[in-house]
Amino acid sequence: MTDQPSRGQLRQVLRQARRNLTGDQQQAASQALLEQLSRQEAFVQAKRIAAYLANDGEPNLTPVINFCQQSGKAVSLPVLHPLTKKHLLFLDYTATTPMRLNRFNIAEPELVCQAIRRLDEHDVILMPLVGFDAAGNRLGMGGGFYDRTLAYHSKAAKGPTLIGVAHSCQEVEQLPVAPWDVPCDMIVTPDNIWRYE
Ligand SMILES: Nc1ncnc2c1ncn2[C@@H]1O[C@H](COP(=O)(O)OP(=O)(O)OP(=O)(O)O)[C@@H](O)[C@H]1O
Ligand SMILES: [Mg+2]
Structure with a gap:
């Protein structure tokens, strides 16, 4: 029997990397x-993109966010859902959006109801990840936030393109996959791209 590292062990090593x-x-x-x-059709055509603010060594999307805002693409950021535990909401993000720190010490837009954007209003969702494999499986920080929020997606006929964003050092040979894990439609690193659509 091979001795595969647990999800917890993998997270530790990959987050440190x-x-x-x-x-x-x-x-x-x-x-x-x-x-x-910028070379991906899904990104080029997108009118609204959900991004994230980097934390814990995640790739910093500031240049991507700036590019989107300058080229007329609307940008959303995730906000911890105040009522539904371990779910995310996506809210409008512009240069003037008032921000606050959430309980993970990550900046997020202040919760204003009019700024909430439905998932299906997004063309692309850029997701942070801790680890990925070439089959498009994604290992997150372990909260299940993206998995819960996007659980419907695997069943929906058409929804936003889910793009996992990673450093090259986040790639592993094969991730242990759980039934609730939502896979990526695409994974992008600074020097490679994988498409699963
Ligand atoms: N759709 C879901 N419904 C109910 N519980 C879920 C769902 N998705 C994930 N979970 C629970 O969330 C926990 C964490 O999931 P997991 O280890 O896959 O997190 P992750 O993918 O690393 O995190 P994230 O999605 O925040 O990036 C699991 O214990 C799992 O039971
Ligand atoms: Mg998961």
Whole structure:
């Protein structure tokens, strides 16, 4: 029997790997990710994109967000759902959006009802991840937030394109997959792209 690392062990190793990247490496990754995304039809055509604000060594999407806002694409950010436990809401994000820190110390738009955007208003959802494999499986931070929020997606005929965003060092040979894990439609790293549509 092979001794495969548990999801918890994998998370620990992979999170450390991305935290070990230097500022220069992070900056180069951010720029390269924008270039990669700019070559993807789903991104180019998208009118509304959900992004995230980087935390714990995740790729910084500031150049992507700036590009979107300058080229007329609407941007949303995730906000912890105040009522439905471990679900996310997506809210409009512009240069003037008032922000607050959530319980994970991550900045999020202040919860204003008019700013809430339905999932199906998005063309692309950029998802952070801790690990991925070439089959499009995604390992997150372990809260199940994206899995719960996007659970409907695997059944929906047409929904936003789910793009996992990662550093190259987040790739593993084969992830242990759970039945509730929502796979990616696409995974993008600074130097590669995988499509599963
Ligand atoms: N659709 C769902 N309905 C109910 N519980 C769920 C669902 N999706 C995930 N969970 C629960 O959430 C927990 C964490 O899931 P998992 O380990 O896959 O998180 P993750 O994918 O790493 O995190 P995230 O989705 O926030 O990036 C699991 O214990 C699982 O039971
Ligand atoms: Mg999962």
